[in-house]
Amino acid sequence: MSKPFVDIRHAAKKFGELEVLHDISMQIGKGEIVAIIGPSGSGKSTLLRAINDLDPLSSGEVWLEDMQVNKALPPRQYEKHINQVRQDIGMVFQHFNLFPHLTVRGNITLAPKMLKGISDAEANALAEEQLKRVGLLERIDYYPSQLSGGQKQRVAIARALAMKPKVMLFDEATSALDPELVEEVNQVMKQLAEEHMTMIIVTHEMGFAESVCDRVVFMDGGYVVEEGPPEVLFRNPSHERTRNFLRKHLQGQS
Amino acid sequence: MDFDLILRVYPFFLEAAWVTIQLSVYSIALGLACGALGAAARLSRSKPARAAGAVYVSVIRGTPALIQLFILYFGGPQIGIQLDAFEAGVIGLGVNIGAYMTETMRGAIIAVDKGQGEAARTLGMSRAQAMRKVILPQAARLMIRPLGVNINAQIKGTALVAAISVVELTYTAQRYIGSTYKPFEMFFLAGVIYLVIIYATGLGISYLDRKAALR
Ligand SMILES: Nc1ncnc2c1ncn2[C@@H]1O[C@H](COP(=O)(O)OP(=O)(O)OP(=O)(O)O)[C@@H](O)[C@H]1O
Ligand SMILES: [Mg+2]
Numbered sequence: 315m316s317k318p319f320v321d322i323r324h325a326a327k328k329f330g331e332l333e334v335l336h337d338i339s340m341q342i343g344k345g346e347i348v349a350i351i352g353p354s355g356s357g358k359s360t361l362l363r364a365i366n367d368l369d370p371l372s373s374g375e376v377w378l379e380d381m382q383v384n385k386a387l388p389p390r391q392y393e394k395h396i397n398q399v400r401q402d403i404g405m406v407f408q409h410f411n412l413f414p415h416l417t418v419r420g421n422i423t424l425a426p427k428m429l430k431g432i433s434d435a436e437a438n439a440l441a442e443e444q445l446k447r448v449g450l451l452e453r454i455d456y457y458p459s460q461l462s463g464g465q466k467q468r469v470a471i472a473r474a475l476a477m478k479p480k481v482m483l484f485d486e487a488t489s490a491l492d493p494e495l496v497e498e499v500n501q502v503m504k505q506l507a508e509e510h511m512t513m514i515i516v517t518h519e520m521g522f523a524e525s526v527c528d529r530v531v532f533m534d535g536g537y538v539v540e541e542g543p544p545e546v547l548f549r550n551p552s553h554e555r556t557r558n559f560l561r562k563h564l565q566g567q568s
Numbered sequence: 569m570d571f572d573l574i575l576r577v578y579p580f581f582l583e584a585a586w587v588t589i590q591l592s593v594y595s596i597a598l599g600l601a602c603g604a605l606g607a608a609a610r611l612s613r614s615k616p617a618r619a620a621g622a623v624y625v626s627v628i629r630g631t632p633a634l635i636q637l638f639i640l641y642f643g644g645p646q647i648g649i650q651l652d653a654f655e656a657g658v659i660g661l662g663v664n665i666g667a668y669m670t671e672t673m674r675g676a677i678i679a680v681d682k683g684q685g686e687a688a689r690t691l692g693m694s695r696a697q698a699m700r701k702v703i704l705p706q707a708a709r710l711m712i713r714p715l716g717v718n719i720n721a722q723i724k725g726t727a728l729v730a731a732i733s734v735v736e737l738t739y740t741a742q743r744y745i746g747s748t749y750k751p752f753e754m755f756f757l758a759g760v761i762y763l764v765i766i767y768a769t770g771l772g773i774s775y776l777d778r779k780a781a782l783r
Contacts, residue, residue, distance in 0.1 A: 366690060393694060401692035411687035415705045424701060425691035470687075477691055 318377070319344040319512055320365065320481055325374035327360055327536075334360050336536045337374070342481075345510040349523035349544070352533035353559060358516040361533070362483050365514065366403040367396055378402060378480065401429060404474030404482040408490050410466040412458040412473070418445070419454045422473045429477075444472035448502050464495030468502055481512040488519065500526075520563065524548055532556045570753050577744055578757060584740035585761045591654070591726045591736055592765075595661035596719055602666025607673035621670065628667035634728055636660050641732045657729035657736075665722045672718055676711035677703060709780040716773035723766055737761060 318341035327335040334357045342348050350358045363369040365376055367384050376383040383399050385392075413421050422444055423437035432440070445451045448468040458466055467487055474482060484503065488496045500522050506513060507526050517523055523530055524544040531541040532551070540553045551557050609621030628636070640649070641656040651659065680703050688698035730739035741758040745751045 368686060368690065397689075397692045397694050400690055403690070405687075405690040407683060407687065409683055411681070411683040413684065413687070413702055413706075415709070425688075425693060428697055428701065429692050473691070 318342060319346070319379060320514070321375075321377040322361075322365070323375040323377070325361065325364055325376065326372050327357070327364060327369065328372045334536050335364070335371070338536075338538055340531065340538065340541075342512065342514060345512055346529065347507050347511075347513045347515065347527045349527040349530045350514065350516045350533060351518065351520070351523060351530060351559075352539075356533040357536040358533055359485050362405075362485050362514060362516050365481075365483060366400050366405060368405075397429075401425075401477050402480045404477060404479035406467070406470050406474055406482065406484045406487045408486040410458075410463075410470045410490075412466055412470055414458050417455050417457055418450070418461075418469050421458070421469060422476045425473075426476050440476050441472075444476045445469075447475065447505070448472045449498075462495060463491045464498045467491065467499045471499075471502055471506075481514065482506065484513065484515040484517070486516055486518065488517070488522075518563070520548060520560070532559065534559065569756070570750055573748060573750055573753055574757055577748075577754075580744070581737065581740055581757055581761060584735060584737045585765065587654075587734065587736040588723075588726050588762075589765065591657055591661065591729065591734065592719075592723045594658040595665060595726070596722055598658065598662025599665035599669050599718070599722065600715075602663055603669025603673050606666060606670030607677060610670060610674050611677060625667045625670050628664055633661070633664045633725060634731060636664055637728060637732055653729070653732045653734045656732060657726070657734045661722065661725060661729065665718055665725070668718050668721070669715060672714045673707070673711055676707040676714070679710055680706045712773065712777045712780055716770065716777070719769060719773065720766055723769060724762065727762075 320340075320342040322338060322340040325335050325338040325340075326333070338361060340348075350361065352358055360369050364371045365383065367376070371384060375385075378399065381399060383396070383403075385395065387395055413424065416424060419438070419441050422441040423434075426432055426440055427434070427437045441454065442451060445454055448471055450465060450468055450472070453461060453465060453469070458469070461469065471482075471487075487503070488499050491499065496519070500519075503513070503515070503522075504526055515523070515527065527544055529541060530544050530547040532539050532547060532553075532555075534555050540547065540551060540556045547556065548560065551560065606621050606624055609617045610625070612618055612621070637656065637660040640660045641651065641653065644651055644656065684702050684706065685698050688702040689695070693701070726736060727738040729736060730742060733739065735743075737758045741754040744754045748754065
C-alpha cells in the first residue's frame with residue numbers, strides 16, 4: 315500500500331480500569347473502503363470514535379494524511395485544531411442525530427455556513443447538490459420528524475458530505491432501520507464507494523461488507539484478531555474466533 | 569358575603585394588583601437572568617464556576633424565601649445595602665426564583681440527546697457553537713413548561729413581600745381588613761385577582777409551549 319491516508323498507531327483506550335482497545339494499529343489508503351466487524355462490545359465504535367477524537371485515546375496516535383488528529387496541544391489550541399480536523403472527517407451515526415429543530419436544508423447548511431463562511435446562496439446550492447446525491451432533493455424543506463428512517467440517514471450522510479470530508483466514518487448506519495429501509499442507505503454508500511470516497515464502516519451486515527469493502531477487519535475483545543480482503547476473511551478465515559463469530563452471525567441472519 | 573363592600577374597594581385592589589404584576593414581571597426577568605447564569609455556571613468546565621453555581625442553588629433553596637427577604641431588606645442597611653421595599657422585593661424574589669430556574673434550565677439542557685452535541689462537534693463546531701445553534705434551541709422547547717411552573721410559583725410568592733410592607737395585593741387586603749373587619753371578603757377578593765393573573769399567565773405559557781412544539 316502507498317502512504318496511508320488514515321493511520322492509527324498503537325491505539326489504546328481505557329474506560330477507567332476497563333481496557334477497551336489494546337494497541338491497535340491500522341492503515342487505510344486513500345479511497346480504500348474498510349469494514350470493521352466483530353461482536354458487541356469488541357470496541358468497534360470506540361475505535362471509530364477515536365479517529366475524530368470523539369472518544370480520545372488513552373495512548374497512541376491517529377493521523378489523517380500529514381496531520382496528527384490527536385496531537386498534544388494546550389487545551390485552547392487543541393480545541394481549534396480538532397474543530398478544524400473534524401471538518402475533514404465525516405461521521406454517520408446509528409441514530410442519525412439529525413437536528414430536529416431544523417429543516418433538512420438547515421441541517422445541511424448549518425455547519426458550512428458557520429464554519430466555512432459561505433453565503434446563503436452558496437449554502438443552498440451546496441444543500442441541493444448533496445441532496446441530489448442521496449436522492450432526496452424534494453425533501454429539502456421537510457423536518458426530520460417528517461422523514462422515514464432511511465431518509466433520515468440519507469440526509470445525515472448528505473449533511474456530512476456537505477463539509478467535503480476526506481474520509482467518512484459510519485457507525486452501524488443501518489442497524490436502527492427497518493429491514494426494508496436498509497437498502498436505500500446501502501445504495502448511497504455504494505455510490506460513495508464508486509466515487510472512491512475513503513470510508514471506514516462499522517457494520518454487522520456481512521453481505522454489504524463483502525460486496526462493497528476492499529478490506530474487512532475483525533475485532534474481538536479490543537484486539538484486531540484478523541484482517542484481509544472480504545473473500546478471504548469471510549470464506550477462509552484463519553482464526554478460530556473469526557470462524558466462530560461468522561458462524562454465529564450467519565446463523566443469526568438466516 | 570358583603571358584595572357592596574367588594575364593589576367599593578375593588579379599584580384599590582386593582583391598583584395593588586398592578587404592583588403585584590410589576591413585582592412578578594421584574595423578579596421573573598431577574599430570575600431568568602440568574603437562572604441562565606446559574607445554569608451556565610453549573611454546566612461550565614471550570615470547577616470554581618461549577619462550585620459557585622452549586623452553592624447558589626443550595627443556599628437559596630435551603631433557606632426560606634422570607635428569611636432571604638428579611639436579610640436583604642432589614643439586614644441590608646447594616647452592610648451598606650440601602651433598598652426601598654419594592655426594590656428589595658424584586659431583587660430578593662428574583663434571586664430566589666433564579667435558583668429554581670437554574671435547575672430547570674440545567675435540566676432541560678442535559679435532557680437534550682447527547683448525540684445532538686456529538687453530531688455538531690463532529691461537523692467541526694466548537695462547544696459554544698454547538699451549544700448555541702443545536703443544543704439551546706432544543707433545550708428552550710423543553711424548558712417552557714417547567715419554567716412555567718417556576719413562574720406560577722413566583723407570582724404566588726410575591727405575596728411574601730407584604731411582610732416588608734410593599735403595597736401589593738396581599739398587603740392591601742390586610743390593610744383593608746384593619747378598617748373593615750371583613751377578612752373573608754378581603755382575602756377572597758385578593759384570591760380571585762391572583763387567580764386571574766395566574767390563569768392568564770398559564771394560558772400564555774401553554775400558547776408558547778404549543779407554538780414551540782409546532783417546530
Ligand atoms: N463511555 C464509556 N464508558 C465506559 N465504558 C464504555 C464507554 N463506551 C464504551 N464502553 C465499553 O467499551 C467496550 C467497547 O464498546 P464499543 O461501543 O466500542 O463496542 P462495539 O464493538 O461498538 O459494540 P456494539 O456492536 O454493541 O456497538 C464495551 O465493553 C463498552 O461497555
Ligand atoms: Mg458500537
